Amino acid sequence: MRIESKDRFETLRAQARESNASRMQQVLVCCGTGCLAWGSKKVAEAFASEIAKRSVDATVDLFVKSTGCHGFCERGPLVALQPSGILYTKVKPNRVEEIVETTLIGGEVIQNLLYKEPVSGERIAQYDEIPFYKNQVRVAMRNIGRIDPTSILDAIAEGAYSGLARALFEMTPDEVLDEVEISGQRGRGGAGFATARKWRSCKAAPGDRRFVLCNGDEGDPGAFKDRSIMEGDPHSVIEGIIIGAYALGAHEGWIYVRDEYPLAVVNLGIAIAEARKYGLLGQNIMGSGFDFDIKISRGGGAFVCGESSALMRSLEGKTGEPRAKYVHSTEKGLFDLPTVLNNVETWAGIGAIIDRGGEWFASMGTERSKGTKAFSLVGKVKNTGLIELPMGTTLRHIIYDIGGGILNDRPFKAVQTGGPSGGCVPAELLDLPVDFEELTKAGSMMGSGGMIVMDDRTCMVDVSRFFLAFLEEESCGKCTPCREGLHQMVQIYDRLIAGDGVEGDIELIERLAAGMQLGSLCELGKSAPNPVLSTLRYFRSEYEAHIRDKACPAGICRELTAYEIIEEGCDGCHVCFKACPVDAIEGVVKELHIIHQDACISCGACFDVCPTNTIRTFPKIELKKAEVV
Amino acid sequence: MAEIPRSDLSVAEEILGGYPAEEPALIQILQDVHRAYNYLPCDVLERVAEALDVPLAKVFSVSTFYKSFSLEPQGDTIVKVCTGTACHIRGAGLLVEELERQLGVGPGETTEDLSFTIKTVNCVGACAMAPVMIVADKYWGSAKPTRVKKYLAKGGDDEN
Numbered sequence: 001m002r003i004e005s006k007d008r009f010e011t012l013r014a015q016a017r018e019s020n021a022s023r024m025q026q027v028l029v030c031c032g033t034g035c036l037a038w039g040s041k042k043v044a045e046a047f048a049s050e051i052a053k054r055s056v057d058a059t060v061d062l063f064v065k066s067t068g069c070h071g072f073c074e075r076g077p078l079v080a081l082q083p084s085g086i087l088y089t090k091v092k093p094n095r096v097e098e099i100v101e102t103t104l105i106g107g108e109v110i111q112n113l114l115y116k117e118p119v120s121g122e123r124i125a126q127y128d129e130i131p132f133y134k135n136q137v138r139v140a141m142r143n144i145g146r147i148d149p150t151s152i153l154d155a156i157a158e159g160a161y162s163g164l165a166r167a168l169f170e171m172t173p174d175e176v177l178d179e180v181e182i183s184g185q186r187g188r189g190g191a192g193f194a195t196a197r198k199w200r201s202c203k204a205a206p207g208d209r210r211f212v213l214c215n216g217d218e219g220d221p222g223a224f225k226d227r228s229i230m231e232g233d234p235h236s237v238i239e240g241i242i243i244g245a246y247a248l249g250a251h252e253g254w255i256y257v258r259d260e261y262p263l264a265v266v267n268l269g270i271a272i273a274e275a276r277k278y279g280l281l282g283q284n285i286m287g288s289g290f291d292f293d294i295k296i297s298r299g300g301g302a303f304v305c306g307e308s309s310a311l312m313r314s315l316e317g318k319t320g321e322p323r324a325k326y327v328h329s330t331e332k333g334l335f336d337l338p339t340v341l342n343n344v345e346t347w348a349g350i351g352a353i354i355d356r357g358g359e360w361f362a363s364m365g366t367e368r369s370k371g372t373k374a375f376s377l378v379g380k381v382k383n384t385g386l387i388e389l390p391m392g393t394t395l396r397h398i399i400y401d402i403g404g405g406i407l408n409d410r411p412f413k414a415v416q417t418g419g420p421s422g423g424c425v426p427a428e429l430l431d432l433p434v435d436f437e438e439l440t441k442a443g444s445m446m447g448s449g450g451m452i453v454m455d456d457r458t459c460m461v462d463v464s465r466f467f468l469a470f471l472e473e474e475s476c477g478k479c480t481p482c483r484e485g486l487h488q489m490v491q492i493y494d495r496l497i498a499g500d501g502v503e504g505d506i507e508l509i510e511r512l513a514a515g516m517q518l519g520s521l522c523e524l525g526k527s528a529p530n531p532v533l534s535t536l537r538y539f540r541s542e543y544e545a546h547i548r549d550k551a552c553p554a555g556i557c558r559e560l561t562a563y564e565i566i567e568e569g570c571d572g573c574h575v576c577f578k579a580c581p582v583d584a585i586e587g588v589v590k591e592l593h594i595i596h597q598d599a600c601i602s603c604g605a606c607f608d609v610c611p612t613n614t615i616r617t618f619p620k621i622e623l624k625k626a627e628v629v
Numbered sequence: 630m631a632e633i634p635r636s637d638l639s640v641a642e643e644i645l646g647g648y649p650a651e652e653p654a655l656i657q658i659l660q661d662v663h664r665a666y667n668y669l670p671c672d673v674l675e676r677v678a679e680a681l682d683v684p685l686a687k688v689f690s691v692s693t694f695y696k697s698f699s700l701e702p703q704g705d706t707i708v709k710v711c712t713g714t715a716c717h718i719r720g721a722g723l724l725v726e727e728l729e730r731q732l733g734v735g736p737g738e739t740t741e742d743l744s745f746t747i748k749t750v751n752c753v754g755a756c757a758m759a760p761v762m763i764v765a766d767k768y769w770g771s772a773k774p775t776r777v778k779k780y781l782a783k784g785g786d787d788e789n
């Protein structure tokens with residue numbers, strides 16, 4: 001079974017391709033986190049037994065659609081049929097017999113199991129035809145959803161380890177480095193540091209023991225690209241790491257995975273075991289004479305552990321406290337030895353770069369940001385999910401053409417990128433081409449590719465407070481500007497959203513922000529003011545309204561907002577009555593409902609469920625004024 | 630004062646046996662211990678410190694640093710509400726409040742009968758189905774406050 005030469009690898013790949021091609025029919029049952037939760041294992045079992053019972057010439061395989069893709073998780077379990085390309089959604093075990101009968105044997109499509117496009121309402125049979133997918137260019141995510149992540153042969157048939165074979169047998173380690181340099185690839189984990197430059201600086205460090213690490217901590221809330229890659233195509237990550245190790249002369253590697261990603265740990269574990277079995281990890285890889293192996297380390301659930309020096313401390317079994325930047329981890333990293341750390345998506349791209357050439361990668365993207373980038377498009381947008389696009393694609397294209405526009409056709413307000421260290425990009429900048437430079441110029445960041453779309457029902461003061469509170473909790477507490485600065489900021493924001501803001505608060509926030517940027521030890525503290533500064537830059541009037549008018553223009557901050565039912569529109573559907581957690585709504589079916597202001601806690605639950613949009617918000621202060629009169 | 634019940638250390642011994650007795654294994658060992666005992670019992674931590682030859686203070690500092698560890702016994706069912714950005718703007722706060730009303734305890738707390746522990750987590754990577762609530766290991770996407778009771782009742786049950 002061990003692959004002992006390049007020829008053997010190529011033969012195996014050819015065989016795997018042939019066996020895939022000769023498969024008559026294939027039933028792919030999604031087993032991603034979402035679909036598993038909907039009981040997709042039972043669906044797979046039902047298919048297997050039904051197919052056996054009728055002796056249909058078909059196989060049942062498991063696959064993982066990228067987690068959360070296209071909001072598909074909500075429509076799970078998903079079943080894709082090959083070679084027809086038909087995708088069925090919400091497949092329950094009791095419909096399996098019908099699918100086998102009608103589609104596998106009869107060749108007919110079952111309309112009511114097809115995906116319904118939320119924008120047009122059209123039912124779409126073919127997976128590839130869904131607009132959300134048609135517009136994408138996938139490099140790091142090339143095989144997600146196409147392969148069974150637990151089958152190495154499936155991955156090899158789709159090209160996995162071809163780049164590794166090329167590197168080991170046709171290129172010297174330095175040529176691999178050159179190729180990565182030509183690609184212009186920059187790290188996909190946040191700062192966008194050039195991959196080749198990082199590798200070179202590690203390679204130049206003295207000593208002969210060095211490490212390669214993969215950052216699968218994915219701490220930015222709202223981002224899940226790395227999770228999807230690790231779950232859906234772990235081999236792309238492993239292949240990239242081996243190639244990197246070869247270029248650097250490293251023999252030991254680790255993948256650090258977030259504790260909240262159990263399925264990623266399982267699938268990576270299976271992939272590593274299989275790769276060892278086939279001689280793609282371990283001693284004498286593919287008979288090339290190169291030795292390398294990978295271990296998985298589960299994180300402990302601390303955001304700061306995504307930071308490179310903290311991650312290394314955590315791998316050493318310690319608390320994940322970062323250290324000052326003047327010590328370069330490429331020279332003194334894990335166990336104080338030269339170390340390269342790259343993000344999951346960065347590694348996943350390496351195999352493709354070596355296989356298809358750096359020039360190919362560099363032909364996509366912008367002047368300084370090459371290639372494609374994965375984003376998780378979430379929030380108040382119609383089509384949520386994971387996308388990969390050439391760098392330089394405009395926000396408008398992403399949000400409107402791919403995302404299908406804003407949920408319930410409300411106005412677009414801003415998109416938050418870069419996680420807690422990023423910022424909010426406002427509607428005026430919809431035509432911004434998305435790359436490292438442009439996002440930074442706009443006061444935000446690429447970060448790990450989370451894009452959280454916000455509509456007019458999002459309060460920018462509340463969102464900023466959300467990030468500050470997140471970071472306050474996650475700050476490791478080692479340095480004062482970050483620990484105390486965040487704490488003070490949160491207190492100021494608490495005042496603002498409670499209507500207790502005073503003149504001078506904005507200036508105070510700005511001064512604190514400047515101090516934190518200057519004085520913090522690691523990027524967590526240095527970049528913590530970003531969401532604050534970007535919302536101040538684009539939405540200053542919203543802050544002023546909180547302070548001067550004691551009003552929340554978005555109608556979110558509870559202390560400042562009251563709700564009422566608009567008489568003309570209410571048809572007495574009673575939905576709000578049921579949604580109210582504190583019984584503040586009175587009314588009987590088919591009659592006008594009213595909200596009792598003294599009981600209302602302004603949670604907005606009624607607003608969210610009202611089907612006729614007849615609940616409105618207004619500043620609470622008007623109630624108080626009315627009382628006085 | 631009531632005597633603190635001792636934990637069954639044989640499970641801990643088994644976990645320790647699976648790792649090299651050195652500091653880098655500490656977090657992985659604590660994770661396994663947590664899984665086995667549902668929290669980190671004090672006496673087990675003492676045993677881990679001794680086995681790895683790491684000061685107990687260090688073991689405690691690691692145990693309190695990482696969010697996935699609890700030093701208190703946890704409920705049989707862990708209820709997690711994602712309060713990541715995507716879930717936040719789609720109303721995760723209302724879910725937490727409803728849970729508090731239903732169970733009478735807040736985030737990070739355990740009901741007196743040790744049946745439920747509420748936790749808030751930062752993004753579980755299923756943002757497309759925001760807001761997300763996880764009861765035992767069952768993910769509930771597009772979770773609604775009005776259904777919280779149902780989610781709790783169904784627990785980790787596979788049926789929807």
Ligand SMILES: Cc1cc2nc3c(=O)[nH]c(=O)nc-3n(C[C@H](O)[C@H](O)[C@H](O)COP(=O)(O)O)c2cc1C
Pocket residue numbers: 186187188189190191192193215216217218219220303304305306307308309341342343344346347448522523524
């Ligand atoms: C507070 C903080 C959290 C971070 N979290 C992550 C993370 O979750 N995943 C990641 O890949 N990089 C994260 N980074 C960036 C890493 O420090 C590092 O730059 C990156 O992993 C390098 O990989 P790349 O060059 O491939 O992007 C974080 C940085 C900071 C300051």
Ligand code: FES
Pocket residue numbers: 221222223711712713714715716717751752753754755756757759760761
């Ligand atoms: S923000 Fe809740 S799953 Fe990502």
